[in-house]
Amino acid sequence: MHKDFTLIPDDQPGVLARLGEACGRADISIEGLSAFTGQGKGVVHVLVPDAEHALEVLAEAGLDVRAARDVVVVEIADQPGAMGEICRSVADAGINIEQAYLATGGRMVMVVDDVDRARELLGVP
Template sequence: MAKDLLVTLEDQPGEGARLGEALGTAGVNIEGLCAFMEGGTGSVHVLVDDPAGARAALEGAGITVDAETDVIVSPALPDPDLDTPGVFGGMARALADAGINISLVYVVSRNRVVLATSDNQRATQLLQTMM
């Protein structure tokens, strides 16, 4: 099961390489990545299928895993009609109308959406009816 790992890196050259090399050397594939820098540090979300292996690799490289979050990963969206303006708005509206809060969202490889919500089980069931 895929997990989102949150790490904090310094905002300086080589930090992304350190993260990527640690995971690559351990054979852990980065399924998705989202990062933003502010105030000299960066918050980095890394989507992995092997959270235990990723955690061990990162911590071995001196990178602390700050959080591990269960996430929903949509299937790849090969249908061009799903890669159009308004699709995310429709998904977000359906979740909101069901009283489900989105706490994390980003798009990853193969045009998949990663979501963490206040109720991943109900959100998964609801979103499956939309796909």
Template sequence: MAKDLFVTLTDQPGEGARLGEALGNAGVNIEGLCALMEGGTANVHVLVDDVATARAALEGAGIVVQAETDVIVSPALPEPDVDTPGRFGQMARALSDAGINITLVYVASRNRVVLATSDNERATQLLKSMM
């Protein structure tokens, strides 16, 4: 199962390289990535399949994994393509109407949506039923 790892880096040249090289040298593919810079800090979410190897590689490079989150990745959801106008709105509305909160969302490689919610199991069932 894919996991989202959350790390904080310094907002300066080379930090992305340090993260990418640590994972690449360990043979871990970055399936998705989201980074937001604010006040000299980079808050980074990295989607990986091999969590143990990724965590060891990052920590070996001096990058502390602050959180590990179970996520729903859109191939677990039926098509249609998520790259359709209004698709995210439909997904978000269905979750909202069911009282499920989205806690994390970003787009990953191969046009996949990565979601963490207040109830991933119910969210997955609901999203599958609407597709």
């Protein structure tokens, strides 16, 4: 099961390089990433398939994972309106999307307030 990790590092050069290098050395695939900065801090969301191993590796690299959440990962067509269609079905079911970003392989990652219902609705494991 995939997890979305949240990291809040200081805004300085090399954070994403350290993240990528540590995961690469440990043969951990980063399947999705969202990163931005503001007010001297970074906010990084990273999608990994093996959460326990990744937590150890990131801790050894000095990267503090502040949160690890189950997510919904759904295939998304590369065409206009695809995101709207997926998000509309989730919204109409009363499920709140708290965060979303694109991942490798034409997939969208969603952090939602009801993971099980969203997975069932969208037909994903």
